Amino acid sequence: MEQTSQLRDEMLAMVAHDLRDPLHTIAVGLETLLKLQPPHDERAVRQIVVMQRTVRNMNRMILDLLDVTRIEGGNFVLAREHVQVQPQLGEVVELFEAPAQERGISLTCHAPEGMPCVIASGTG
Numbered sequence: 001m002e003q004t005s006q007l008r009d010e011m012l013a014m015v016a017h018d019l020r021d022p023l024h025t026i027a028v029g030l031e032t033l034l035k036l037q038p039p040h041d042e043r044a045v046r047q048i049v050v051m052q053r054t055v056r057n058m059n060r061m062i063l064d065l066l067d068v069t070r071i072e073g074g075n076f077v078l079a080r081e082h083v084q085v086q087p088q089l090g091e092v093v094e095l096f097e098a099p100a101q102e103r104g105i106s107l108t109c110h111a112p113e114g115m116p117c118v119i120a121s122g123t124g
Contacts, residue, residue: 009069016062023062027055050094082117 070076084091093109100107 004074012065012069017050019062022058023055023058028054030055046094047098050098053091053095078116078121080119083120084117085115086111086113 017026030048030052034045034052037044037048039045067076089109089111093107
């Protein structure tokens with residue numbers, strides 16, 4: 001059983017490494033595109049920013065996979081933090097806005113100003 005866990009952990013580490021390298025290349029390319037993009041082209045700039053956020057989310061998912069090893073090793077720590085809800089909702093709308101428009105769907109979010117923070121947990 002221990003050998004199986006060790007093999008799984010090694011495989012997860014390899015997969016994480018193999019996925020993070022191309023994601024890093026994409027992130028650097030997006031940063032370059034953002035610098036070269038005329039600032040008045042708001043739609044293109046917004047799409048690049050959404051893609052950058054997607055790359056960060058994918059990196060987060062890779063780290064989540066690696067958390068399995070930390071959980072089993074007893075080295076996993078959850079860090080609680082106060083998170084503003086409204087910006088998170090805005091990110092979700094931005095992420096799904098283009099695919100929704102391609103399908104003729106209007107995506108909107110009506111979040112009242114001054115929404116309270118929530119306590120969220122992430123890995124620390």
